[in-house]
Amino acid sequence: MAGEKVDPCSSARADAACTHFSLDLTIDFAAKTISGSTTLTVEIRGDDVRELHLDGKDLSIDATTLADSGERLDLVEKATPLGMDYTIHLPAGLEKGSSVKVKLVYSTSPLASGVQWLRPEQTAVKEHPFMFTQCQAIHARSLMPCQDTPAFKCTYDATMRTPKGLRALMSAKLVDENLNAGDNISLFKFEQKTAIPTYLLAIVAGSLFSRDLSERCRVWGEQGTVDKAAYEFEEVEKMLGAAEELLGPYVWERYDMVVLPPSFPYGGMENPMLTFLTPTLLAGDRSLVNVVVHEIVHSWTGNLVTSSTWEHFWLNEGFTVFCERKILGRLEGRLERHLAAYEGLNALRDSVEHFGEDSPYTALCPKFDGSLDPDDVFSSVPYEKGSNFLFYLESIVGEEAMNDFLKKYVIRFSHKSITTDDFQKFFTEFFADKAEALKQVQWEEWYNRPGMPIVKNKFDDTLVTKATNAADEFIAKTDFEGFTFDYGFSTMQEIVFYDHLLQKQSVPAAPIKFLMKSRFPNTSNAELRFRILSLCMKANLTEFNKQVIDFLTSQGRMKFVRPLFRLFAKVPGNAYKATEVFKAHRSQYHNIAAAMLAKDLGL
Ligand SMILES: CC/C=C\C/C=C\C[C@@H](O)/C=C/C=C/C=C\[C@@H](O)CCCC(=O)O
Numbered sequence: 001m002a003g004e005k006v007d008p009c010s011s012a013r014a015d016a017a018c019t020h021f022s023l024d025l026t027i028d029f030a031a032k033t034i035s036g037s038t039t040l041t042v043e044i045r046g047d048d049v050r051e052l053h054l055d056g057k058d059l060s061i062d063a064t065t066l067a068d069s070g071e072r073l074d075l076v077e078k079a080t081p082l083g084m085d086y087t088i089h090l091p092a093g094l095e096k097g098s099s100v101k102v103k104l105v106y107s108t109s110p111l112a113s114g115v116q117w118l119r120p121e122q123t124a125v126k127e128h129p130f131m132f133t134q135c136q137a138i139h140a141r142s143l144m145p146c147q148d149t150p151a152f153k154c155t156y157d158a159t160m161r162t163p164k165g166l167r168a169l170m171s172a173k174l175v176d177e178n179l180n181a182g183d184n185i186s187l188f189k190f191e192q193k194t195a196i197p198t199y200l201l202a203i204v205a206g207s208l209f210s211r212d213l214s215e216r217c218r219v220w221g222e223q224g225t226v227d228k229a230a231y232e233f234e235e236v237e238k239m240l241g242a243a244e245e246l247l248g249p250y251v252w253e254r255y256d257m258v259v260l261p262p263s264f265p266y267g268g269m270e271n272p273m274l275t276f277l278t279p280t281l282l283a284g285d286r287s288l289v290n291v292v293v294h295e296i297v298h299s300w301t302g303n304l305v306t307s308s309t310w311e312h313f314w315l316n317e318g319f320t321v322f323c324e325r326k327i328l329g330r331l332e333g334r335l336e337r338h339l340a341a342y343e344g345l346n347a348l349r350d351s352v353e354h355f356g357e358d359s360p361y362t363a364l365c366p367k368f369d370g371s372l373d374p375d376d377v378f379s380s381v382p383y384e385k386g387s388n389f390l391f392y393l394e395s396i397v398g399e400e401a402m403n404d405f406l407k408k409y410v411i412r413f414s415h416k417s418i419t420t421d422d423f424q425k426f427f428t429e430f431f432a433d434k435a436e437a438l439k440q441v442q443w444e445e446w447y448n449r450p451g452m453p454i455v456k457n458k459f460d461d462t463l464v465t466k467a468t469n470a471a472d473e474f475i476a477k478t479d480f481e482g483f484t485f486d487y488g489f490s491t492m493q494e495i496v497f498y499d500h501l502l503q504k505q506s507v508p509a510a511p512i513k514f515l516m517k518s519r520f521p522n523t524s525n526a527e528l529r530f531r532i533l534s535l536c537m538k539a540n541l542t543e544f545n546k547q548v549i550d551f552l553t554s555q556g557r558m559k560f561v562r563p564l565f566r567l568f569a570k571v572p573g574n575a576y577k578a579t580e581v582f583k584a585h586r587s588q589y590h591n592i593a594a595a596m597l598a599k600d601l602g603l
């Protein structure tokens, strides 16, 4: 509706929507800034529209003009709890349905929350600086003035300048490059012709190398990383094919990936045409590639069908986890799908315990009021409760019918931003013949009730039981003489083995010490190392502080560093040490991770 806000986390209004932006930017590593201009194509969707509202954060805006005439436009800045609301006064007489181009000349701040600048010594090769962005949820506004909401989608093009020798990549197709553009500058041009929400804008720049994995898949990384990554993700084409079988044709042309330096705060980020990945996935045995399957699935659920605000984020993540595990089932078997679903429940239980079971942040559709930052309430809830909800619905309508629904859902809502209501309406229409059976679904309770899911799904626990029984036997042992840790478990089963121990009130020291001696040194799998170290801290085994500190400071993936820092700080005598370690390494964590860690540690 004309003039109305479309998203509590954004200043954007419904009557003037950006449909394209054109960036012309220079990446300056010395100044830690990105500067230049953005030209927004704005579609007028109301009558007498005189204002365009944009979001910004820590930006310096030098000029705002009508791009075609150069006429200056008035811009009023107002601070909001989530950044800045820029009100740009538009000329009179803009007709509904017409478009206007607004150009803003600007620069980012060295402290931009969506960018991490790494000095050469913080990279693998240690010779060149590196930078990367993370725009989800609302950090695109720290990179450019924009309507920073998933409610609107834009195509974009970009001209990016980097210091000569450094390459820029974006969540878009590279259409031109000139590595000698003069004055020690390299120049790259990109185009993204499929409309995306701003949280999917992504830039990475550094000394980057690539390996082709198939005709449409390539992996990028630093010199010391790219070959490991090529091995780890060699089967990407097979995963992409399995996703196409489930969800329909892949429309993004290329599926490339870039493995970032260790401070990347997430497992992966589904930036279109260029998934960002943490190096903690490089276990050496392809055992953590489920994250790549997850990011691939986002090419449909999230990137084509997008939640219109962060209140409906589960539509992105719940659907993606649900489909990721369906693909796992197809590639590795039904039992593996159920094992992963069980492990997901452990992660959900941890999040519910962290926030408290009555916390509104554990609802599937949390409420945002304009002052709550989505980063503060990010957890496994939208992922796991969302996926559990869909698993539950599948148990009512049947697996084949659910698969059919998924394909039709993607066709119906591709290129759109939707709400939970849109999903429910389409689902109940699609399954009109099952209306009677669907009467049992307590839709509102699923969406709004905090805590664990209101219905416990029945997952096949064959593989789980083997792991939990072994864990029970293992901690009952007192003598480890001659014992070898060799259960023949998959990585996921071993994860469940440790999770089972972590859920116990206490675990005796001897089995944990055995793990530190015999298992920890033999695995480079970050998921396993994280859990073994968590066990050490839960048992107050300060003799392993050093290994914990090494792990905490060797990578910055929040999934690992946030809970492990909290456990480390809780050990009697460690609280001060935890603060000291964090302060000493703060600059090497990503801004988002550093902010969350500071909150977690009460700083
Ligand atoms: C209820 C929460 C509502 C909104 C939160 C929206 C965005 C949260 C923001 O903090 C960004 C999240 C980015 C996530 C990226 C990748 C994840 O899938 C990674 C999951 C954890 C991991 O594997 O490391």
Ligand SMILES: [Zn+2]
Pocket (backbone or CB within 6 Å): 294, 298, 316, 317, 320
């Ligand atoms: Zn995801």
